[in-house]
Amino acid sequence: MNAHSPRPSATAAAPGVAPARKKKTGSRAWRAVRHNLPFLIGASILLAVALIAICAGVLYPGDPRDMVTLPLSWPLTDNEYPLGSGSLGTDLASGLAHGAQASLLVGVSAASVGLLIGILVGAIGGYFGGIADDILVRITELFQTVPTFLLVIVLVAISGPSLPIIAGAIGVATWPTVARLVRAEFRTLRSNDFVLAARSLGYSTTRIIFGEILPNALPPIVVTTSVLAANAILTEAGLSFLGMGDPNLVSWGSMIADGRSLLRTEWFVTALPGAAITLTVLSLNLVGDGLNDILNPRSESNR
Amino acid sequence: MKTVPVLEVLDLAIGFPAARAVHGVSFEIHKGEMMALVGESGCGKSLTAFAIMRLLPPGARIQNGQVIFDGTDLATISPRELRRIRGNGISLILQEPMTSLNPVLTVGVQVAEIIRQHQNLSRAAAKARVLELFDLVGITEPHKRYDQYPHNFSGGMRQRVMIAMAVACNPALLIADEPTTALDVTIQAQVMDLLDKLRRELSMAVLLITHDLGVVAQWADRVAVMYAGRIVETAPVQKFFSAPQHPYSMGLLNSSVSNGEGAWHYTNHRLSEIKGSVASAAQATGCSFAPRCRHVIAPCHGGQPKLEAVEKGWLATCCRAQNQEERIHEFA
Amino acid sequence: MSLLSVEDLKVSYGPKGRSFNAVDGVSFTVEKGETIGVVGESGCGKSTLGKSILRLIETAGGTIRLDGEDITGLGHQAMMSKRRRMQMVFQDPFGSLNPRQSIGKLLDTPMRAHGIADKAERQKRIEYIIDKVGLPQTSLTRFPHEFSGGQRQRIGIARALILRPDLLICDEPVSALDLSIQSQILNLLTDLKAEFSLSYLFISHDLSVVRYFADRVIVMYLGRVVETADHETLWRDPRHPYTRALLAAVPIPRPGSRKHDAPILGERQSAAAASAGCRFYQRCPMAQNRCATEEPVLRSVDSGHGAACHYA
Numbered sequence: 001m002n003a004h005s006p007r008p009s010a011t012a013a014a015p016g017v018a019p020a021r022k023k024k025t026g027s028r029a030w031r032a033v034r035h036n037l038p039f040l041i042g043a044s045i046l047l048a049v050a051l052i053a054i055c056a057g058v059l060y061p062g063d064p065r066d067m068v069t070l071p072l073s074w075p076l077t078d079n080e081y082p083l084g085s086g087s088l089g090t091d092l093a094s095g096l097a098h099g100a101q102a103s104l105l106v107g108v109s110a111a112s113v114g115l116l117i118g119i120l121v122g123a124i125g126g127y128f129g130g131i132a133d134d135i136l137v138r139i140t141e142l143f144q145t146v147p148t149f150l151l152v153i154v155l156v157a158i159s160g161p162s163l164p165i166i167a168g169a170i171g172v173a174t175w176p177t178v179a180r181l182v183r184a185e186f187r188t189l190r191s192n193d194f195v196l197a198a199r200s201l202g203y204s205t206t207r208i209i210f211g212e213i214l215p216n217a218l219p220p221i222v223v224t225t226s227v228l229a230a231n232a233i234l235t236e237a238g239l240s241f242l243g244m245g246d247p248n249l250v251s252w253g254s255m256i257a258d259g260r261s262l263l264r265t266e267w268f269v270t271a272l273p274g275a276a277i278t279l280t281v282l283s284l285n286l287v288g289d290g291l292n293d294i295l296n297p298r299s300e301s302n303r
Numbered sequence: 304m305k306t307v308p309v310l311e312v313l314d315l316a317i318g319f320p321a322a323r324a325v326h327g328v329s330f331e332i333h334k335g336e337m338m339a340l341v342g343e344s345g346c347g348k349s350l351t352a353f354a355i356m357r358l359l360p361p362g363a364r365i366q367n368g369q370v371i372f373d374g375t376d377l378a379t380i381s382p383r384e385l386r387r388i389r390g391n392g393i394s395l396i397l398q399e400p401m402t403s404l405n406p407v408l409t410v411g412v413q414v415a416e417i418i419r420q421h422q423n424l425s426r427a428a429a430k431a432r433v434l435e436l437f438d439l440v441g442i443t444e445p446h447k448r449y450d451q452y453p454h455n456f457s458g459g460m461r462q463r464v465m466i467a468m469a470v471a472c473n474p475a476l477l478i479a480d481e482p483t484t485a486l487d488v489t490i491q492a493q494v495m496d497l498l499d500k501l502r503r504e505l506s507m508a509v510l511l512i513t514h515d516l517g518v519v520a521q522w523a524d525r526v527a528v529m530y531a532g533r534i535v536e537t538a539p540v541q542k543f544f545s546a547p548q549h550p551y552s553m554g555l556l557n558s559s560v561s562n563g564e565g566a567w568h569y570t571n572h573r574l575s576e577i578k579g580s581v582a583s584a585a586q587a588t589g590c591s592f593a594p595r596c597r598h599v600i601a602p603c604h605g606g607q608p609k610l611e612a613v614e615k616g617w618l619a620t621c622c623r624a625q626n627q628e629e630r631i632h633e634f635a
Numbered sequence: 636m637s638l639l640s641v642e643d644l645k646v647s648y649g650p651k652g653r654s655f656n657a658v659d660g661v662s663f664t665v666e667k668g669e670t671i672g673v674v675g676e677s678g679c680g681k682s683t684l685g686k687s688i689l690r691l692i693e694t695a696g697g698t699i700r701l702d703g704e705d706i707t708g709l710g711h712q713a714m715m716s717k718r719r720r721m722q723m724v725f726q727d728p729f730g731s732l733n734p735r736q737s738i739g740k741l742l743d744t745p746m747r748a749h750g751i752a753d754k755a756e757r758q759k760r761i762e763y764i765i766d767k768v769g770l771p772q773t774s775l776t777r778f779p780h781e782f783s784g785g786q787r788q789r790i791g792i793a794r795a796l797i798l799r800p801d802l803l804i805c806d807e808p809v810s811a812l813d814l815s816i817q818s819q820i821l822n823l824l825t826d827l828k829a830e831f832s833l834s835y836l837f838i839s840h841d842l843s844v845v846r847y848f849a850d851r852v853i854v855m856y857l858g859r860v861v862e863t864a865d866h867e868t869l870w871r872d873p874r875h876p877y878t879r880a881l882l883a884a885v886p887i888p889r890p891g892s893r894k895h896d897a898p899i900l901g902e903r904q905s906a907a908a909a910s911a912g913c914r915f916y917q918r919c920p921m922a923q924n925r926c927a928t929e930e931p932v933l934r935s936v937d938s939g940h941g942a943a944c945h946y947a
Contacts, residue, residue, distance in 0.1 A: 193731035200689050201745045202718040215735040343813035487676035492884040514814065517886030521893045540890045558818035559888055560847040568866065569825045569848050574818035580783055
């Protein structure tokens, strides 16, 4: 047996082109991260926002809707309330911090709901094909023809404005994007021989879908998720601006609504939460673009 | 007897930004000759062939050497002059006849276009020439076939169309990159026979890139074996198959499942193997094949041996082949 | 009793009404320890045949028996125990391994799917089999893209063997490999056959490889078996005109051995266009009137030698 034992050597990349690289996948991804400035910027902003959201209760223990000082004091005029106050004398800094909580919570949970439905629908349709796929594609298209924002408004109007309902409604309205993506990935991947190999080994369908195919489809899904979360934050802001947000919570959208009538004089009441939304959405998009480059081995090789 | 070769490649080196892939390859092809460039995937044979027409993949560059065709160096001439030679003086046949034709144009139009691009012919004259070519490459009912689309053609027929396109302007050199790899074995024989007939009738030189030693033995006149970006042996086909001089050539012939007589069976013959993998060539200081060679002697580690004559017209890059005393006689 | 016996197997493709049989009434047996080679050109149904035996493609008729037991109608659960006994090695060593799983996981998952609960036992088997296919233990933590084509094919073989099957269906296992790697894999398959007393169904388009590696050979053309014989007889005395043409077309690595009197064949028809008569009729150099109307059946022309030709 050992008489013909083969080479123990490592890779056979394009021979003569590059010597065997012994880098592991982990280190490759890490290298890609370090060289990706937009991703680093986006990730740090996002991290900072998340940190503020988590610590909001500690930093500003009181209810952000409480009247704590004189209304409409400009930022940097009062040491106790450095970002100024709103039309009802609320602390804007506290509002921004608590608003971050609401916005990120909506973003994450709406994206999760969309992801869950989208992956299930897309995976089943893409893997099985045939009649199941036809039906699921029609349903997906049905949801896509209705404008997202309108659908969310209708759902919230029916079920009442609370954070879980809003997040759920946004998720329900946005899953078709994920479903279409996942379906396309599954249709390509299912024709790979490794799926045939898995079937020949007697793996169950669940194992093949979630254990074999899904991990290969993850990179584009992860990228889409960040965009999905960004859109969810925007949608929630829009809802709150229209007064359809959760009345028991301060969100960036409701803060903007609060400053609407003061736009010409005390513009900072609107500008501060507006800037927070812009920054967060931008950071999510940067992270999404960055992940696209990092998770895609082809774009790495061009570096 | 010494004639001017159709193509002379001198010390050609091709590199990617990261590393060099072809290290100083030299060979020549004469009129009417079919020369085979063989080697395993990644040895640089296709890269070398494409470099002749300067059709290199992105990032690759000719770093050194000359490609002399018709008295000019193709490695340095302007893109404009090069376009005049491509498809006219030198033409190319690719492996995949399914994707090399434009699916939305009729086959006849595509062949006529090539002719009209290089020759000042009227539409009618070009069509007449195409019909003549179809007949030459064995496409039956050329009139009917002229107006059909590529999807109406089988793989073998498409390859015949590709050949018609390639020989349309009577090129002096035809480069065929694995022309039959995608075809069935019965069709392969037909296509190779056709190429063989054409090069005799049109006295055209053919550079055949292949990994199939059977094809080399049956149809080529001369063979150059590449390993890790270098030609390790070049010889007339008869001599190569009866007494290869480079240990890599020997290894290739020995690991073949067929010895020509065909008596080998797993029950009575164990195939010989070439140990290791090409990746080990990158680290070697001496001969790039030394890490895998069964016949290594001390001088092998001294440096990369040059391609030197074993006999007239027979060269090898092996320090043992060049020394009468040290010759390896595996093929008794 | 034969290890595997296939009778009148049919597999059809295409929509209802316009469907055609990619495998059309194929019968053969595989005995214990035997290697059956299946050769034919692209589209002859050889690959479909291999996959349908493993029930990866639904069959349209006929029976597949493993040790005499009909497995054609078994459900997923009942099929599980049969899958342990029959495994497959794929052509493409790049596509057949999940790029996101380490080699260790690739080898572990089949055993977990088949309910081998003991982790130590699984680990022991993995270490044993990776050594048997000639790869170092350090391979287990690495991923498929870190290996060369030949090494990946070894991993594919290890995965097929991990459930200790009796029959390996090898679908073009060396076609994607370089010549020098091809010989390594063929030698490995030879060693494993002896070591684990395996039987092979060896599917290939490469006649030279089949000639070297098979004990008995089945030649297929457009879904049908046209000739079957042991390897020596088939090359010494091919009876079917298609077999003869095929054998004559194989380029032998010996200069000057080309036979220029090889029969000239026309272009291949597709299985969908099969007519009433012999499927080889349009390409056959010795076709008669009878061949256009009457389809020849596979009949014995000698002991253990069958051909489907009226004039064999």
